[in-house]
Amino acid sequence: MSAHGSGAFAQVLREVGSGLTVPLPARVHILRELAYDLEALSERFAADGLPLDEARRRASEALVPDAGALHALERVHAPAYKRFTAHVSSTQGSRCFRRVADTGPRAQLLGCPLLPGGFGEPYRQVISSAH
Amino acid sequence: MSRDDFDVQGFARDINELLILSTLRTRAKHGYQVALDVETESNGLFRFRHGTLYPILHRLEEEGLIKGSWSKEGGRRRKVYKLTGTGERHLSGETDRVQEIVSRLMLVLRRPGEAPA
Numbered sequence: 001m002s003a004h005g006s007g008a009f010a011q012v013l014r015e016v017g018s019g020l021t022v023p024l025p026a027r028v029h030i031l032r033e034l035a036y037d038l039e040a041l042s043e044r045f046a047a048d049g050l051p052l053d054e055a056r057r058r059a060s061e062a063l064v065p066d067a068g069a070l071h072a073l074e075r076v077h078a079p080a081y082k083r084f085t086a087h088v089s090s091t092q093g094s095r096c097f098r099r100v101a102d103t104g105p106r107a108q109l110l111g112c113p114l115l116p117g118g119f120g121e122p123y124r125q126v127i128s129s130a131h
Numbered sequence: 132m133s134r135d136d137f138d139v140q141g142f143a144r145d146i147n148e149l150l151i152l153s154t155l156r157t158r159a160k161h162g163y164q165v166a167l168d169v170e171t172e173s174n175g176l177f178r179f180r181h182g183t184l185y186p187i188l189h190r191l192e193e194e195g196l197i198k199g200s201w202s203k204e205g206g207r208r209r210k211v212y213k214l215t216g217t218g219e220r221h222l223s224g225e226t227d228r229v230q231e232i233v234s235r236l237m238l239v240l241r242r243p244g245e246a247p248a
Contacts, residue, residue: 033161037162040161041163044167062166064182069181069183076190
């Protein structure tokens with residue numbers, strides 16, 4: 001079975017895949033896991049006596065990620081650099097910009113990891129010696 | 132736990148995570164089995180709908196609290212999760228924390244009301 005599935009859930013898996021912005025290996029794993037679970041759960045419901053269409057509908061309702069769940073999956077599987085930049089912009093970034101807004105000297109800018117030359121004592125020394 | 136630590140939304144998310152960890156205590160399970168068992172064990176009180184299960188499973192896996200592995204069944208690949216040692220310790224500690232929160236809440240809720248003026 002492909003990651004998109006070959007069975008009754010191929011269409012829904014295609015839709016999930018198209019709405020999921022994660023690196024390809026993660027996307028394949030997510031879709032493959034979902035494909036198995038959808039088929040297994042619908043078989044289970046059918047074995048309990050539900051008509052096949054209803055069994056598939058209930059399995060989809062339980063397992064197919066909605067927009068919120070897709071977004072949460074994207075956060076979990078975001079590449080490391082994306083998570084890092086998101087983290088920096090929500091923590092250090094705001095602190096840096098507050099500091100810059102408060103004082104504004106060049107030394108403060110160089111101390112800000114978001115800006116070119118951040119973390120850069122050597123840069124500071126070069127600039128100091130140039131003046 | 133300090134008083135400043137507690138937030139209701141975070142608590143709801145923690146409960147979902149603990150339900151999953153708890154149902155994996157007995158044996159390894161794949162995703163849909165986790166969802167079914169949580170619903171059954173809670174008599175229908177807790178249900179995972181609309182795929183909300185997967186982000187939690189994947190986050191727990193990334194944090195090393197559960198471990199996922201792939202196997203084949205009837206020609207189909209499936210992912211099975213099991214609780215790790217770290218997950219067991221986390222579950223134990225968090226269960227104590229939840230109990231403390233619920234105890235405090237009940238103290239507040241069951242406190243005798245003041246007589247109206």
